[in-house]
Amino acid sequence: MASEPSVRRGDILLAYATLSPAAALLILLAAVPSVFVVMIAFQHIEIGELSGRFVGFQNFLWVLNSREFYAGLWNSFVWVFGSVALEMLIGTALALLLNRAFALRGVARAFVLAPYLIPTVVAVLTWRFMFHDLVGIVNFLLIDSGLTDSPVLWLSDRRYAMLAVIIVGVWKFLPFVVIAILGILQSIPNEQYEAAQIDGASGWQQFWRITLPYILPVFVLTALLRTIWSFNKFDIIFLLTGGGPLNSTTTIPLLIYQKAFDDFDMSRAAAIAVVAFLVMGVLMTFYLLAMKRSEQNQ
């Protein structure tokens, strides 16, 4: 009994010791820069300076009155909504397909998951090549099949650039949705379907009354998580179009980058980042609420 408090103290020390490296990294790489960003959003900073004159909400007023910000927000909305909707739709359909027994299912599963494993830079550069107006396979196939007479300027026509970005985004992150939905599909006990068969439920009724209610919580969580990640996505768009043509694919993260490193306007970039952070906060709240609800339902 006498040694109990010291054992407990040892446990606590061990806990702190193992947590501290991760905590230190998080503080240094996330917390400190975040605080710094919030601070400079309230200052006027010239290029090369670390701090400047306090200007109150001036930078935020600029953000809320600038057409650039709303254009970026609209582009973000189109990108997020477009890619997440397609990912969820196609991903769920693929998961349902891959959950059925057929020959070479293992190969098919590996094939579907492959895009997730290819480094983004490699994948995007390959896609750029495929979208090329003169030598790209996409245009070759479109012209060859007679769908169009002249090449589509996928990355330099503002009517198609966002579509191209969404196609690459969906291709890259589809596997995540497939894994999540396939995981929950495989956890549905087979007896549920057998009982339904005996009760006289058709395949369609089994899908509506068993499969769908089962996957719905995971579907909602995955969609929210993909929304949050897509909202923050930078690399794919930057590598594919750089935000162009004519800012038609400049989403909020790209706008922040352009303000900071093209216009060297750190203060306004920081202000946009803070507003974006608040938007994320709202999404995150939805995510946590959905998570709590799905935990309660288990």
Next chain:
Amino acid sequence: MASVHVSNIVKRFGAETIIPGLDLEVRDGEFLVLLGPSGCGKSTLLRMIAGLEVPTSGRIAISGRDVTHMQPKDRDIAMVFQNYALYPHLTIYENIAFPLRVRGMRGAQVDEKVRWAASLVQIENLLDRKPRQTSGGQRQRTALARSLVRDPSVFLLDEPLSNLDAKLRHSAREELRTFQEKVGLTSIYVTHDQVEAMGLGDRIVIMNGGVIRQIGTPEQIYHEPADSFVATFIGSPPMNLVPQGDRQVGFRPENFVPKSQTPAGADVLDVEFRPHRVEFLGSDCLIYGMVGNPFEPAAAVSRIPSTMAFSFERDAAMPFAVETRHVRQFDLKTGLAIGSGAGIDG
């Protein structure tokens, strides 16, 4: 009401033969238990009757109607699964209503049927709950209600009590049997638990390796085992089997008692017994030891009431005996029962 006929049914999974050819008849209104160790094919047989597995060959008929290649829903059967297979997102009410709704029944008719089925198993007060808000026993009753709500003619049960704790299992067994007698449904019940089988079955089918070893009432199975497998599978501890020449001599532990305890004038087989350990089980005591003359030395167990005075010297020979009417004999090679206790050597 219905009878079930299984004729010459074969089931193979790939190269593996699960059931090499089996015939079975389940009588109208009967409670038949399929009993056997795991992997003996009893669940596969039940699933073939349900239509969840297609037999490789053979024929299954329910009330004279060939159902071998019919969909499960067209066989007029109901099934209760080991884990109940309740839908977690539906209330108990909607779970019970499920078979009616998928068949297109609506409104007051559904309500009336659901309440009738719920009252049969006494869960009327749980109808608004989700399955996770109920106990194991209540879920089992819900599964029963769901399977009964559309008046099936055959009732299939796949180890429905094995997820309950021991105490609950006992009362659930009793309720299940009372309930079956009340509704008079032809029932086929799969279990690996011999106590459940003995307590529930009108008749028991003992299976091993995809083959039926014996069909009979619990009494027949216990007292007249058809072979040495049945003799040792049923009873706890199992029947003592002692080799003698080209035979095995079998006697149940409760029939193997100190010579002084056998009824006066009864025809008995005297056996020398060297006890080495006594286990106290409450109402009974188990005495472990080695039999000797007239047999080769072999391990055996005696079961005596704990009220009986018994003292022993470890490994010292004592006079024990079995009434000859309780002695069974089995062929050493085939394991099949031969005659009854008469004509034993010694």
